[in-house]
Amino acid sequence: MTVEVARWNGSLAEAADPLLALCRSVFDDFSDAYLLDRLPSLSDPDLWLAVEDGAWRGFKLGYRRGPHLLYSWLGGVDPSLRGQGIASELMRRQHDHAAANGYRFVETRTRAANNPMIVLNLRHGFHVAGFEIDSGGIPIVTQRKKLVAG
Ligand SMILES: CC(C)(COP(=O)(O)OP(=O)(O)OC[C@H]1O[C@@H](n2cnc3c(N)ncnc32)[C@H](O)[C@@H]1OP(=O)(O)O)[C@@H](O)C(=O)NCCC(=O)NCCS
Numbered sequence: 001m002t003v004e005v006a007r008w009n010g011s012l013a014e015a016a017d018p019l020l021a022l023c024r025s026v027f028d029d030f031s032d033a034y035l036l037d038r039l040p041s042l043s044d045p046d047l048w049l050a051v052e053d054g055a056w057r058g059f060k061l062g063y064r065r066g067p068h069l070l071y072s073w074l075g076g077v078d079p080s081l082r083g084q085g086i087a088s089e090l091m092r093r094q095h096d097h098a099a100a101n102g103y104r105f106v107e108t109r110t111r112a113a114n115n116p117m118i119v120l121n122l123r124h125g126f127h128v129a130g131f132e133i134d135s136g137g138i139p140i141v142t143q144r145k146k147l148v149a150g
Pocket of ligand 1: 076110116120
């Protein structure tokens with residue numbers, strides 16, 4: 001069985017239902033409103049999918065936060081397919097596409113306790129750029145990567 005990675009070319013409104021189903025499988029205790037309330041207001045959304053036999057099994061969703069800054073907001077892989085390089089491939093494709101489309105930086109925020117995501121980001125060239133305790137008392141690490149040399 002092969003997993004293919006591709007960019008979503010439709011609207012986010014069309015993607016909402018399958019994306020919500022995927023979020024529920026990827027994240028523990030996912031709040032539907034967290035996704036659905038924000039989807040309509042994302043500027044220049046950039047959605048990458050890992051698809052297995054037509055089923056959405058992984059994703060990476062970013063959006064524009066400045067003329068040269070892509071914010072990578074949410075992403076994950078179905079638990080049954082972890083550890084096979086799928087998140088790495090989604091990230092590689094996201095970054096290559098962003099660099100080719102004029103972005104110079106990509107930024108992301110992750111709970112400090114989420115070692116898999118923080119390590120994955122470090123392996124792809126992110127640096128730690130900040131630390132905060134969010135409004136819910138949760139420690140958050142900001143990571144940032146320069147996409148183009150110079
Ligand atoms: C983080 C996550 C996306 C990684 O997905 P994945 O497809 O299993 O990751 P990959 O197989 O591409 O791993 C790539 C690299 O990331 C790092 N990594 C991945 N999982 C890891 C783990 N459990 N512990 C430590 N490092 C890990 C490793 O460096 C790995 O490379 P290696 O296998 O050569 O050592 C996945 O665990 C996930 O979906 N987690 C839940 C969702 C989430 O937390 N998303 C982030 C917040 S939005």
